[in-house]
Amino acid sequence: MKTAQAESQTATNGATMTPVEKASPQAAETHPVKMTARKVNVFYGAKQALFDVDLEIRDNAVTALIGPSGCGKSTFLRCLNRMNDVIDNCRVSGEIRLGDTNIYGAHIDPVLLRARVGMVFQKPNPFPKSIYENIAYGPRIHGMAERRAQMDEIVETSLRKAALWDEVKDRLQEPGTGLSGGQQQRLCIARAIAVNPEVILMDEPCSALDPIATARVEELIDELRENYTIVIVTHSMQQAARVSQRTAFFHLGNLVEEDETDQIFTNPRDKRTQDYITGRFG
Numbered sequence: 235m236k237t238a239q240a241e242s243q244t245a246t247n248g249a250t251m252t253p254v255e256k257a258s259p260q261a262a263e264t265h266p267v268k269m270t271a272r273k274v275n276v277f278y279g280a281k282q283a284l285f286d287v288d289l290e291i292r293d294n295a296v297t298a299l300i301g302p303s304g305c306g307k308s309t310f311l312r313c314l315n316r317m318n319d320v321i322d323n324c325r326v327s328g329e330i331r332l333g334d335t336n337i338y339g340a341h342i343d344p345v346l347l348r349a350r351v352g353m354v355f356q357k358p359n360p361f362p363k364s365i366y367e368n369i370a371y372g373p374r375i376h377g378m379a380e381r382r383a384q385m386d387e388i389v390e391t392s393l394r395k396a397a398l399w400d401e402v403k404d405r406l407q408e409p410g411t412g413l414s415g416g417q418q419q420r421l422c423i424a425r426a427i428a429v430n431p432e433v434i435l436m437d438e439p440c441s442a443l444d445p446i447a448t449a450r451v452e453e454l455i456d457e458l459r460e461n462y463t464i465v466i467v468t469h470s471m472q473q474a475a476r477v478s479q480r481t482a483f484f485h486l487g488n489l490v491e492e493d494e495t496d497q498i499f500t501n502p503r504d505k506r507t508q509d510y511i512t513g514r515f516g
């Protein structure tokens with residue numbers, strides 16, 4: 235695990251945009267709220283990992299979750315599509331809404347929820363199937379295509395949205411695992427897009443990628459926010475500054491502050507945030 239200071243010295247290698255160049259046509263605080271967390275507490279057995287987290291996640295914006303290792307970023311991310319349900323000893327309390335829907339309501343099917351709130355993981359994890367089948371799998375189990383031509387269209391559209399189509403259109407029947415790491419990660423993003431999500435969660439999506447592949451995925455994230463709500467966990471403050479409009483800083487299981495990204499990095503309200511962004515602890 236790199237310290238914040240080491241990170242700040244190295245992470246710029248993958249940059250295509252600096253914070254000042256970042257396109258921010260409109261302050262994200264004016265965007266409608268897409269997801270709302272209220273008094274979220276998470277326990278792994280007797281150990282509490284999150285404490286009364288309140289957060290509003292804005293539509294058509296990228297929200298970055300930052301903070302030192304073990305502060306609860308991934309735990310919070312997994313609350314947003316109930317991925318913590320699959321961890322045996324994990325218990326979540328509080329309320330999380332997607333639009334008007336309480337996602338922890340008794341009537342909610344987590345499989346359908348995860349189509350609306352998709353996830354991209356740290357390590358690219360394509361299925362051991364063809365590029366085509368990686369994309370077609372989700373739409374098929376959700377009954378989204380009756381005919382082959384419809385499925386072909388979903389596959390092409392998803393790959394285009396993930397900026398991968400031109401690189402793979404002539405080898406759709408080849409294994410997804412044969413792509414480069416960066417292409418595999420874009421394939422995983424295409425796979426998430428294929429089931430028409432509203433929100434895409436990304437847990438350190440570039441940590442296994444080289445600087446060029448990182449830059450490509452960051453550009454893609456910037457394009458995707460036009461149509462999706464994106465929440466990204468990152469250890470890189472440079473990445474948070476490059477790709478996000480809102481940033482939430484976590485420390486020891488508490489959400490310390492959340493604001494416009496520029497505000498967090500130039501004028502944080504809390505001393506803990508200040509200490510973290512200046513590399514005093516990591």
Ligand SMILES: Nc1ncnc2c1ncn2[C@@H]1O[C@H](COP(=O)(O)OP(=O)(O)OP(=O)(O)O)[C@@H](O)[C@H]1O
Nearest residue numbers: 278283301302303304305306307308309310321469
């Ligand atoms: N499956 C688990 N079982 C028990 N404890 C867990 C589990 N997952 C996470 N934790 C604990 O919960 C706390 C928060 O972990 P989490 O992975 O959410 O932090 P993080 O900020 O994402 O860390 P990192 O930056 O290192 O990935 C940590 O103390 C961690 O050890």
